[in-house]
Amino acid sequence: MDDIVKAALKKWPNVPACRGWLALDARGEWYMRDDRIQAAGSFPAVKGSRITHDKLREFIHRNYEADEAGQWYFQNGPQRVYVELEATPWVWRVRYRGAGQAPEVVSHTGRSAGDVQASLVDEAGRLYLVTELGLGIVHPQDMHDAAEAIEGGLWVPEAVRSDDLPARHGYVRSPQAAHMRA
Structure with missing residues (x-):
């Protein structure tokens, strides 16, 4: 987390949270969602405005975390x-490095995923990786590299239902909906 953000938290500790205004799609793109x-x-049926400003995206990436309830x-x-x-x-970006070598896996924020602990494939054929950093979906443009790892026996995908992933891996897809139910 940026030092300027830490200082703001100390100065204004009780600012209400904002829900529904920011979204992350399955390709690692950020969207602003005004009233x-x-x-x-709801997202992703209506996405909003894609954030293209590089400095804003970098700021979001540096200050992206989860709370104790699994809400990002x-x-x-x-x-x-x-x-x-x-x-x-x-959202994982995957680069295959060659036979017998573990692919490089990096998040949409630029953080290394660490070791891949498991691979999962859902009912729509989407590939997910469980890593030291957590669960993520493989970016569609990187499926060729991911397929090389699978064909090389480095990853053996287990079948999973996409609707089971949030409970199984401790995250909330819609903090806004969860807040409205509470």
């Missing part, structure tokens, strides 16, 4: 901005 967009429908958020100064997730908290 009008939220009224038009971006700490924006003193305010938590909870994130609506299309799939998982992490």
